[in-house]
Amino acid sequence: MAFAVIKTGGKQYKVAANDVLKVEKIDAEPGSIVTFDQVLMVDDTIGAPLVEGASVAAELIETRKSKTVIIFKKKRRHNYRRRNGHRQLLSTVRITEILTDGKKPSAKSAAKPEAKAAAPATSKADAPAASSTEASSAGASFKDDVKLIGGVGPALEKKLAANGVTSLTQIADWTADDVAKFDDLLNFKGRIERDDWIGQAKDLIAGKPPRAKADKE
Incomplete structure (x- = not known):
């Protein structure tokens, strides 16, 4: 060599x-x-x-x-x-x-920068198609994440998961007895009803934006 x-x-x-x-x-x-x-x-x-x-x-x-x-x-x-x-x-x-x-350096070597420079242009051209696809599917599906409920962060998410609650559909199906049970179990002091977790969960499942985001807008 x-x-x-x-x-x-x-x-x-x-x-x-x-x-x-x-x-x-x-x-x-x-x-x-x-x-x-x-x-x-x-x-x-x-x-x-x-x-x-x-x-x-x-x-x-x-x-x-x-x-x-x-x-x-x-x-x-x-x-x-x-x-x-x-x-x-x-x-x-x-x-x-x-x-x-x-x-002199061969043409193959000199062409490498052009190929690399062309790559971002391709990704930018594809960006509008990707965003339109996301927009069209927004109403057909929802992100099942309990942290989308106002006031629920990673810490509360872990506490809920430890008690078997991991999805918005579970919260949307809660009864009055379930609300009282988790309110007492997690020492929420009426927070579930006060923040209307059940209503928020139903809205999110229906494809509506999180209430915290909607309030800001």
């Missing part, structure tokens, strides 16, 4: 096709093809100092900050202490080609 030694950001790297490495920040967009012209060695050919006509092409994957490095300075007997942090910007690249004799 062909390999090369390149120099970038003041450091040297031994690379081969499909290698992924992190280098000093490169000013380019993710998905674009970048070229390293400072090639010190290609297989058995050693440059003086560079190999003439050689270059290495790579795809820029991302640029992000590395982990924090702590810089601590101290001077004895001077009560001097300084502590700073530094996060270096590093670019992650994938080596695509090792080129010689002045060759």
Whole structure:
């Protein structure tokens, strides 16, 4: 397998096709093809100092900050202490080609950024169709989630589930005895009737929006 030694950001790297490495920040967009012209060695050919006509092409994957490095300075007997942090910007690249004799990156590699840029456009075009489908099915189904009832959060949901109540249909079918039972069991002090849980559950099953949301609107 062909390999090369390149120099970038003041450091040297031994690379081969499909290698992924992190280098000093490169000013380019993710998905674009970048070229390293400072090639010190290609297989058995050693440059003086560079190999003439050689270059290495790579795809820029991302640029992000590395982990924090702590810089601590101290001077004895001077009560001097300084502590700073530094996060270096590093670019992650994938080596695509090792080129010689002045060759340029192949068309296949150069076409990759265009394909990636086209992907978001496809997803945006599909977005209206998805939203219209959701809108058409909104009245035909409902989200059976007890947290849609005003005042019921994750904590109350767990308490209700511990007592066998996990759906809006169960609450909608409660009788007066059930209301009294759960009100006493969970120490609600009349909260179920006061907030009209049964009425809210029936409205949600019928496809109406949660009352808290409707009140805001």
